[in-house]
Amino acid sequence: MSEPAARPAALPTPPALADAPVLAHVVRGGVVESAHRASVAVTAPDGSLEQAWGAADDPVFPRSSNKPVQAVAMLRAGLELPPPHLALASASHSGEAFHLDGVRAMLEGAGLTEADLQNTPDLPYDPQERDAWLAAGRAASPLAQNCSGKHAGMLAACRAAGWDPTTYLDPQHPLQRLMDATLADLAGEPVAATAVDGCGAPVMAVSLAGLARAFGRVAAADPGTDEGRVAEAVRAHPEMLGGTRRDVTALIRGTAGVVAKDGAESVYAVGLPDGRGIALKVADGGQRARPVILAAVLRRLGVASDAYARLEDAPVLGHGAPVGAVVAVGLDAGRA
Template sequence: MTDPALPTPPALDSAPVLAHYVRGGFVESAHRASVVATAADGSHLLALGTVDDPVFPRSSNKPLQTLAMVRAGLRLAPQHLALASASHSGEDFHLEGVREVLASVSLTEGALQNTPDYPLDEAARNAVIRNGGGKLPITQNCSGKHAAMLATCVVNGWDTATYRDPGHPLQQAIAETLAELTGDEITATAVDGCGAPVMAVTLAGLARAFGRLASAEPGTPEAMVADGIRAFPAYLGGTGRDVTALVEGTPGLIAKDGAEAVYAVGLADGRGIALKVADGGTRAKPVILAAVMRRLGIESAALAQLEDAPVLGHGEPVGAVVAVGI
């Protein structure tokens, strides 16, 4: 099936090759990506590829969505703010947290409208299947966000049955916050994998927004979200997740990974980073991010984990995914 009427966005079409998939000293595949780093004033410190055209950040939008909810009156414990911003792994403490958020506004998991799925975490997924369970909204990685969306609706007296509608007051508040923090106009809205709206912004705007969130003044809604992520990174991702290791291993940093190979980072000094791998494949994403962080002089205990991307042959390392041109 082809659709010649749809042009390829420049952020994908003109993206430079920034990673190689190397097997036995031979470049087997190449990954194109666009990446930007911004200063505290929003100017570009680094730009590779087209970074001022819109992309869907997918789950990298979540901390900004959480900010919109806090601005709208949502008040949650720090770990629950991290969970609201999460693509969680579906471990027991994640599910308990979702239920706590719902219970705080007298709702149950039956109110969740996100797409049913198994947990991302392999052990948790296997346990569900072994016990005869199936796909559920609560075990899907976006249930923390959806629980927080429902809680925000209850706090404001908004309809909970239609909270996913782009015209709902909740989604309008999210769109306003995204536009303000990124400095972008929302040029496209679609349905994300979980059923909630996903709104397009530029990579440069996404980087600016994360820098602003990470450098916010204490006590502000922005700082509440950033502090929750920093204090409870396991709620943001989960056991073994690179986003959790990145936040844990880098003082002052916040980050959020997104589907279709998006990553966004904010630093306490106001710098921001955003990247998207053009083909949507995830294997090059952490490797490229690590290379950008090294170029910017950002020290992190997590860089080795991000760069650990072996290519296997018969179960043994025979190459690696490596960054190039950064």
């Protein structure tokens, strides 16, 4: 009988997770039922750390919050896309019909098809779209998966640069190396680690401060630059970045000049038009506290927005009726 495979050695828990302060309570019937730890970094227009809760310099995987930065790298590779498709290349889309039509158009414009997509097959992200997809008897597919816009953009960038599109997920592919360099450039620090994201593409780690710095630079960039083109596309077409029922779409639509992107494992990154950046990570990876904490940080920074009601809409239910809420706490104890 063969011996079982050895488990990898446990690594130390990063401070951004282990030592993060409690920044949200789950309240049921006036009683705190659960608590969420989170780390937040706020950077100034010059990129310096302005305020933090938890470990702002600890590397995290931004997951899909990296996508607008990755779209900048696609433009640096020579890709040309109309603004709606550039926003879709930055997206974790909901799988609505206009998203899927946009991905097909991006592929067709590069002389490619759905068969060229190498992202993980999945169902649409949005629950209503997922239910309709299943009711129609359709199986999981790369097209429906929320990262298909990014993958179509990566494939089209390979075509534009003359690189092999069949190996575009290899971390050593020229496109992935350019994405690494672009993230390091905008974050102002080297990439700390590279792993495989849920969609199969490389995912690169930077600190929360670096992620915030990158988003501040994208949001404040001149319109003619690659960063500025991504920012303008996202602002003009937030429904392509997220979807009809997504909080990230409501945030961009309701807040003048911002660039924002949500990410798996409860990451959120926001760039403000004055060059400030915000990045947060909820330690347990659960999504319910993510928009609530972000709304509290934005309010603390004095950001005017019509999206607060949407971000803070986090009821706790009992027998189908609201009996409490997820609420932000502890933001008075941040360090400057």
